Amino acid sequence: MSTPEHPRGRYFEDFAVGEEIVTPARTITSTDIVNFACISGDFNEIHTNFEYCKRTPFGEPIAHGPLVYAVAGGLWHAAGVNDGTILALLGVDEWRLVSPVKHGDTVHLVARVAEKKETSKPDRGVVAFDRRIVKQDGTVVQTMKTTLMYRRRPRD
Template identity: 75%
Template sequence: MTINAEPRGRYFEDFEIGQEVVTPARTITSTDIVNFACLTGDFNEVHTNFEYCKTTPFGEPIAHGPLVYGIMGGLQYASGINDGTLLGLLGIDEWRMLGPVKHGDTIRVAQRVVEKKETSKPDRGVITFLRQCVKQDGSVVQEMKATLMYKRRPAA
């Protein structure tokens, strides 16, 4: 028996300019920061040395920028919009670090569709989001433009 379940994700046609999507939230832990340092080999003291960090404006270790970016990708997946319809990430532009993320901060992604382009292939299209990582206090700590390719809705 074949089951053809409809993907949970959004197709190209489901996105409109100006549309906003907000993901679920996730709390960053010291374990996240240490595990990322171990995975990447980036043991910069601003991420791993509590005593050193007391001498910085942050006062304590902060999360690596790419760690936060990676968690943002997971949060976007958790939102469901990519599930079964995303074909690929085409680019990240204008990626900015606007504030620190520390152990205990809870982040979510707020993104707005800023561009929508058909491609020469009828089965796909390109969506560009202005993507912001927002902490529990409402501050934006990272911002970027993310361009992704999505499937188009199959003809009925």
């Protein structure tokens, strides 16, 4: 989400260590789960078979972990952070799936700036984030550390 202090398309210099960025939210639907199964080829019964899932701790199909991660990526885009300034995703480390996401759950992403490093090239810098994907009730469903490369603010 854009504010006067943080417009869309943030440069390396615009991030402050310790700052938290909160994205908009999005509801995961059964259609999302089925579409992701079709795209990925992952038709595991835990995602697609209501009868099978009645005998699991979840009671119903759950979203694929990578689906939830992908939705969080879309929410990061919706927040405008990367508009015209992102250069690369360098890594995802310590990705943990800590709670299930079901049809009807609404998720958003909270990213805390953990570290910033200049690179040997003056036009870019690296920002590391501690990310949490959170459901509507405050339950954290996934955590990870991501490292992204951003453009540096152009010098006039």
